[in-house]
Amino acid sequence: MKKSVFLGALTVAGLSAGVAAAGTLDDVKARDMLNCGVTTGVPGFAEPDANGVWQGFDVAVCRAVAAAVLGDSTKVQFVPTTGKTRFTALASGEIDMLARNTTWTFSRDVDLKFEFVGINYYDGQGFMVPSALGVSSAKDLDGATVCIQTGTTTELNLADFFRANNISYEPVPIETGAEAVQQYLAGACDVYTTDASALAAQRANFEAPADHVLLPEIVSKEPLGPLVRHGDHEWGDVVRWTLNALITAEELGVTSVNAEELAGGTDNPEVNRLLGTEGTLGEMLGLDAEWAKRAVMTGGNYGEIFSTNIGEETPIGLARGLNAQWTEGGLLYSPPFR
Amino acid sequence: MTIATDPPKESFRLSMLINDTRYRSYTFQAIALLALIVFFSILGNNLAQNLAAAGLNISYEFLGDPAGYDINQQPIPYDSQSTHMRASIVGALNTLIVAFLACVTATIFGVIAGVLRLSNNWIISKLMSIYVEIFRNIPVLIWLIIIFTITANVFAPIAEFRLPRDGSDPERTLIFGMMAFTNQGVFIPKLTLGDSGAFVIYAFLASILGVFGYRGYARKKLFDEGKTIPVLLPSLAILIVPAVLMYFALGRPLGVDLPEMGRFRFEGGLQLRTSFIALWFALSIYTGAFIAENVRAGILAVSKGQSEAAAALGLRSGRIMNLVILPQALRVIIPPLISQYLNITKNSSLAIAVGYMDLTGTLGGITLNQTGRAIESVLLLMLFYLTFSLTISALMNVYNNSIKLKER
Numbered sequence: 001m002k003k004s005v006f007l008g009a010l011t012v013a014g015l016s017a018g019v020a021a022a023g024t025l026d027d028v029k030a031r032d033m034l035n036c037g038v039t040t041g042v043p044g045f046a047e048p049d050a051n052g053v054w055q056g057f058d059v060a061v062c063r064a065v066a067a068a069v070l071g072d073s074t075k076v077q078f079v080p081t082t083g084k085t086r087f088t089a090l091a092s093g094e095i096d097m098l099a100r101n102t103t104w105t106f107s108r109d110v111d112l113k114f115e116f117v118g119i120n121y122y123d124g125q126g127f128m129v130p131s132a133l134g135v136s137s138a139k140d141l142d143g144a145t146v147c148i149q150t151g152t153t154t155e156l157n158l159a160d161f162f163r164a165n166n167i168s169y170e171p172v173p174i175e176t177g178a179e180a181v182q183q184y185l186a187g188a189c190d191v192y193t194t195d196a197s198a199l200a201a202q203r204a205n206f207e208a209p210a211d212h213v214l215l216p217e218i219v220s221k222e223p224l225g226p227l228v229r230h231g232d233h234e235w236g237d238v239v240r241w242t243l244n245a246l247i248t249a250e251e252l253g254v255t256s257v258n259a260e261e262l263a264g265g266t267d268n269p270e271v272n273r274l275l276g277t278e279g280t281l282g283e284m285l286g287l288d289a290e291w292a293k294r295a296v297m298t299g300g301n302y303g304e305i306f307s308t309n310i311g312e313e314t315p316i317g318l319a320r321g322l323n324a325q326w327t328e329g330g331l332l333y334s335p336p337f338r
Numbered sequence: 339m340t341i342a343t344d345p346p347k348e349s350f351r352l353s354m355l356i357n358d359t360r361y362r363s364y365t366f367q368a369i370a371l372l373a374l375i376v377f378f379s380i381l382g383n384n385l386a387q388n389l390a391a392a393g394l395n396i397s398y399e400f401l402g403d404p405a406g407y408d409i410n411q412q413p414i415p416y417d418s419q420s421t422h423m424r425a426s427i428v429g430a431l432n433t434l435i436v437a438f439l440a441c442v443t444a445t446i447f448g449v450i451a452g453v454l455r456l457s458n459n460w461i462i463s464k465l466m467s468i469y470v471e472i473f474r475n476i477p478v479l480i481w482l483i484i485i486f487t488i489t490a491n492v493f494a495p496i497a498e499f500r501l502p503r504d505g506s507d508p509e510r511t512l513i514f515g516m517m518a519f520t521n522q523g524v525f526i527p528k529l530t531l532g533d534s535g536a537f538v539i540y541a542f543l544a545s546i547l548g549v550f551g552y553r554g555y556a557r558k559k560l561f562d563e564g565k566t567i568p569v570l571l572p573s574l575a576i577l578i579v580p581a582v583l584m585y586f587a588l589g590r591p592l593g594v595d596l597p598e599m600g601r602f603r604f605e606g607g608l609q610l611r612t613s614f615i616a617l618w619f620a621l622s623i624y625t626g627a628f629i630a631e632n633v634r635a636g637i638l639a640v641s642k643g644q645s646e647a648a649a650a651l652g653l654r655s656g657r658i659m660n661l662v663i664l665p666q667a668l669r670v671i672i673p674p675l676i677s678q679y680l681n682i683t684k685n686s687s688l689a690i691a692v693g694y695m696d697l698t699g700t701l702g703g704i705t706l707n708q709t710g711r712a713i714e715s716v717l718l719l720m721l722f723y724l725t726f727s728l729t730i731s732a733l734m735n736v737y738n739n740s741i742k743l744k745e746r
Contacts, residue, residue: 087707088712111710112710113392143600143601143603145603150690150703150704151704151707151708155407155704155708156418158408159406159407159418163418163419170410170522170603171408171409171410172410173410173695174693175690175691175693183490187522
């Protein structure tokens with residue numbers, strides 16, 4: 001009996017350990033479809049709209065990659081993943097890339113054998129409480145009950161924060177963000193903690209957003225970005241430079257509106273290199289010359305994607321903050337297209 | 339005179355492996371075995387190659403590293419600096435706690451419902467049929483979520499127990515000054531042990547054995563000498579007196595820790611979390627429906643003549659059930675009951691749906707996630723559950739052997 005169980009485990013493992021890493025770019029081209037892992041639904045970041053079409057800040061990265069590689073931003077198969085299933089899905093080859101507000105950490109990069117290609121959102125872990133609780137600082141939360149998504153870095157940060165401040169708490173582990181919000185609104189926990197951006201996004205969907213406050217403490221660094229499997233550098237480069245193209249486009253003032261016009265040729269050599277009228281950058285990536293132009297024209301440059309999905313005009317209402325261009329006091333700084 | 343001669347010895351030919359019925363079954367079994375071995379070695383080889391290609395190895399070293407996360411229900415001391423191994427053990431204990439309690443209550447529900455379903459009272463038997471059919475035919479995960487949602491919404495929000503900051507009285511206070519039913523769980527008093535408190539517990543446990551001993555003695559006296567001696571009062575005395583004497587002799591080492599409202603929730607006392615209550619209740623009531631059917635089948639398996647004979651002797655129906663029917667029905671009930679206990683243990687792994695930190699939640703959930711050691715964690719998880727199941731099976735088999743029909 002023991003033997004058969006062990007062999008059964010090997011079966012599962014053998015099937016899930018999956019494909020060797022090389023050649024994702026060719027696979028995607030041959031399949032003519034990009035498999036992109038996203039969340040099961042965070043407003044503004046990745047969520048199907050009323051027509052069932054995925055929309056959001058992370059979704060836009062997937063679409064830009066599809067546009068760059070396949071020439072069509074609709075050729076994306078979105079695979080919803082939970083905090084627990086995302087890494088297995090990527091490692092097994094079920095998805096080609098993961099754009100699912102995933103924090104770049106040492107162990108995920110090194111030990112889990114993934115490659116983070118950049119950062120598309122600089123975030124930090126925050127706390128949300130009902131204003132009726134009368135709490136103004138996370139340090140006042142001694143003894144509180146905290147709802148938390150399991151399998152995330154927030155779980156570890158939470159433990160560290162409370163230990164460092166020598167206060168206690170009661171964790172309530174929950175599988176998905178939607179369930180956590182439900183529990184929090186039912187009063188089963190006093191505090192909900194996750195990335196501050198997601199807190200703002202979830203609060204925007206509440207019936208009475210004003211009854212809840214975000215505490216001022218940001219207890220961690222959460223650099224969120226897309227990732228791919230380790231070892232497939234060609235594919236990693238494609239995703240990395242597509243993201244960089246979106247960021248550079250904003251810096252250079254290339255938008256979805258004027259990209260076509262600028263592609264006719266400009267006096268700025270970097271714009272020309274980006275849009276493929278000068279140099280052979282696309283060819284070096286294994287793509288055609290207009291890859292970056294298509295990526296930008298899909299959902300706009302980084303700034304346009306930000307403001308349509310999560311910016312201050314949207315219900316989510318996030319300020320650019322750390323996510324502004326380096327020229328405007330933020331941290332966004334793409335290496336040059338040269 | 340006849341000479342007995344051996345029949346001519348038939349030499350073995352290869353075609354006999356197929357054509358001769360004596361060998362044919364062996365041939366096919368050997369082929370099947372070979373195919374199975376080849377199949378699994380391909381899978382194993384595939385796994386090894388893929389792991390090597392991905393640069394991964396199988397290693398259990400992560401079990402010694404600090405876990406880094408907190409667990410709410412801790413049967414043994416644990417903090418975020420404890421190791422992953424300890425987190426797994428905490429999870430395993432939580433699994434065992436809920437599985438044990440659910441087995442007990444499921445058996446109680448099942449026996450009551452099974453007996454009542456055979457009741458002559460039309461309403462009661464129909465009500466029990468409805469219970470069995472509803473709970474047996476809807477997945478336990480759905481019951482779990484329904485019960486969790488109900489408990490979280492029926493019990494008063496804990497905010498109503500908090501001391502308002504303007505100094506007025508809270509909307510609700512503890513029931514009898516010791517219990518509170520809130521949407522974060524039920525808070526009850528906790529027994530605390532002083533330095534020598536354990537001795538009082540030991541005395542009490544010894545008293546329980548004493549009660550069984552006394553009842554055995556009374557029975558022997560009845561059978562051997564035909565004398566009845568009082569049982570109830572002496573049993574109670576044996577049960578209570580030594581523990582009480584011990585309690586006062588040792589300077590009252592037992593205390594009660596009452597829940598008391600803190601800033602956010604009750605501190606002290608024992609908290610039965612909503613997730614625990616929901617899981618316990620859902621497993622009990624769901625499996626109870628299956629056990630009810632086992633019990634009913636067991637009772638129906640006892641010949642009707644038995645109960646008629648007992649009735650002819652003048653026994654009341656309650657005593658007929660307890661003394662005649664159930665003892666005979668048990669040998670039919672116990673074997674399927676074992677598999678229901680195994681089902682409870684395995685179904686308890688649905689705990690994460692309501693956030694109860696069982697083994698699947700710690701080792702198979704957070705540890706797996708934070709370390710990324712999926713294969714190792716899953717193998718270890720399987721080993722844990724296999725051990726639990728085989729142990730329960732073994733214990734129940736011992737019990738089954740003790741009550742099964744003894745053939746003399």
